[in-house]
Amino acid sequence: VFVATQRGTGSGAAIPNPKPFSDLVFEVTLTGGFPNMVKLHAAHGPVFWWRLLGRRMLMVGSYEAAKQLLMGEGTLVRADYPPSVKQMLGPWGMVNIHGKSYTRIKRLAQAGFTPKAIRGYLPRIQAIAEEGVQRWAAEGDILAYPEMKWYTFRVAVELFLGVGTGWTGPQDFPAVSATFATWLEGLFSFPVAIPGTAFARGLKARDELMRRIHASLELLEQRRAAKGSSDDAARGDAAAGGPAPASNGAEQPILMELLMASRDERGEGLTRDQLADTVLTLLFAGHDTSSTTLVRIFQHLHAHPEAVTRLRQEQAEVVVKHGTAITEAALADMQYADGALREAMRVTPIIAGFPRIALKDFELCGYTIPAGTRLQCSLQHTLHTDSRWQAEDDPLAFKPERWLGQRDGAWIPFGGGPRLCLGWLMAMVEMKVLLAAIFRGHVLTLQEPNEPWMLFPLARPKHGMPARITEAEAAA
Numbered sequence: 001v002f003v004a005t006q007r008g009t010g011s012g013a014a015i016p017n018p019k020p021f022s023d024l025v026f027e028v029t030l031t032g033g034f035p036n037m038v039k040l041h042a043a044h045g046p047v048f049w050w051r052l053l054g055r056r057m058l059m060v061g062s063y064e065a066a067k068q069l070l071m072g073e074g075t076l077v078r079a080d081y082p083p084s085v086k087q088m089l090g091p092w093g094m095v096n097i098h099g100k101s102y103t104r105i106k107r108l109a110q111a112g113f114t115p116k117a118i119r120g121y122l123p124r125i126q127a128i129a130e131e132g133v134q135r136w137a138a139e140g141d142i143l144a145y146p147e148m149k150w151y152t153f154r155v156a157v158e159l160f161l162g163v164g165t166g167w168t169g170p171q172d173f174p175a176v177s178a179t180f181a182t183w184l185e186g187l188f189s190f191p192v193a194i195p196g197t198a199f200a201r202g203l204k205a206r207d208e209l210m211r212r213i214h215a216s217l218e219l220l221e222q223r224r225a226a227k228g229s230s231d232d233a234a235r236g237d238a239a240a241g242g243p244a245p246a247s248n249g250a251e252q253p254i255l256m257e258l259l260m261a262s263r264d265e266r267g268e269g270l271t272r273d274q275l276a277d278t279v280l281t282l283l284f285a286g287h288d289t290s291s292t293t294l295v296r297i298f299q300h301l302h303a304h305p306e307a308v309t310r311l312r313q314e315q316a317e318v319v320v321k322h323g324t325a326i327t328e329a330a331l332a333d334m335q336y337a338d339g340a341l342r343e344a345m346r347v348t349p350i351i352a353g354f355p356r357i358a359l360k361d362f363e364l365c366g367y368t369i370p371a372g373t374r375l376q377c378s379l380q381h382t383l384h385t386d387s388r389w390q391a392e393d394d395p396l397a398f399k400p401e402r403w404l405g406q407r408d409g410a411w412i413p414f415g416g417g418p419r420l421c422l423g424w425l426m427a428m429v430e431m432k433v434l435l436a437a438i439f440r441g442h443v444l445t446l447q448e449p450n451e452p453w454m455l456f457p458l459a460r461p462k463h464g465m466p467a468r469i470t471e472a473e474a475a476a
């Protein structure tokens with residue numbers, strides 16, 4: 001039956017189907033761990049059939065194949081997220097749209113992620129990171145996972161929507177965070193909108209988030225009109241590479257303002273609905289990913305005190321050279337912190353892979369892949385088998401120094417090609433700023449370093465990662 005349904009494996013060879021009665025999610029639930037894709041691909045080849053949530057799927061594991069799929073976006077394949085994601089992100093959610101309207105929206109949204117824009121966000125990010133570290137040190141015992149979610153969500157809300165727009169106030173922020181959590185649960189659930197289900201609650205939460213986003217847009221438009229042309233001039237200046245940001249960042253445009261001012265070649269911008277779905281997509285794509293990566297780094301650092309010593313030394317040197325304000329130049333001198341982030345994302349990538357659907361028949365790893373086939377490309381396989389490290393003693397050990405002086409290769413935790421992560425630079429910056437804020441003057445200890453992880457749908461530590469942050473002098 002399976003050979004017959006694999007129509008068109010043109011080279012004559014049938015694509016292996018080693019698990020005809022198994023589903024990836026069933027296996028994750030049963031074993032409590034994500035399958036080792038490196039081993040599976042070694043056993044069954046670079047391409048084999050499996051299932052994901054009941055949908056038949058080709059598992060793909062080779063760097064060459066990953067590159068082909070990433071670069072073939074829009075011609076060979078296109079991104080194909082589950083129906084729940086489509087409904088929760090809305091009709092203009094970037095990951096769900098394709099073709100010309102996708103390219104246009106992504107290009108317009110890039111205005112919020114230029115190096116210049118991110119330079120403008122830096123003071124706000126540093127202020128939030130330092131506020132967090134002070135609070136965690138005062139609280140003593142914390143759960144690092146929800147606190148990192150607090151950090152990255154706070155950064156996202158403040159940078160994207162700004163203060164005083166109904167998101168960051170003492171009443172607003174907890175309410176928004178709770179609504180967002182309900183929305184996220186809906187996003188990763190079966191799309192059955194029967195009252196009482198996670199999906200139905202998620203849809204209600206989407207309505208509430210949309211109401212808030214539209215209200216903020218209206219407020220920002222009113223402010224913009226009130227400030228008039230002087231504000232427009234300042235925004236134009238910032239987008240074009242104008243003056244350096246003020247020290248507290250308050251005068252710098254927030255992401256929503258940059259997106260509202262962004263124009264295509266015909267002088268047209270994003271509609272209200274496009275702006276709203278884009279911001280919701282960014283809130284989603286831009287916070288769980290970075291918070292989970294941060295707790296992964298904490299785990300690696302806890303196991304590698306020598307890496308913590310080097311991080312501290314580097315921060316001391318950066319402060320001597322640049323002062324305490326974290327500027328673009330200071331970030332450029334945090335090479336070891338950069339290596340620690342890259343290494344954590346290489347050894348323990350938090351995204352399993354990227355889903356695609358074939359737009360036409362094409363050749364992949366010697367097989368003909370029929371149009372309409374669903375494919376899931378393994379990030380774990382690509383990152384773990386990167387040929388650069390294979391000659392070294394222990395290619396899977398956490399060694400940030402591997403990255404000193406090296407930047408290229410099969411490092412694709414942010415994807416690549418047309419669908420390259422829009423926020424990759426912002427993610428690297430917010431994570432580096434947090435490492436700086438912690439390791440300049442504090443010690444981080446994990447209470448349960450061998451805590452197990454849940455690995456589906458998003459990786460997270462099972463008990464929330466109990467931790468303690470203390471001042472360095474107090475700990476000494």
Ligand code: HEM
Binds near residue numbers: 285286293424
């Ligand atoms: C450590 C943190 C992050 C990781 C590991 C990560 C990873 C990824 C990956 C692998 C993709 C490509 C998915 C695909 O090809 O189907 C992606 C796409 C995307 N990411 Fe990120 N991301 C991170 C942080 C962020 C942040 C901070 C933002 C925004 C503020 C963001 C916004 C996006 C968007 C909008 C897309 C969709 C791009 C498109 O469809 O063209 N990400 N991310």
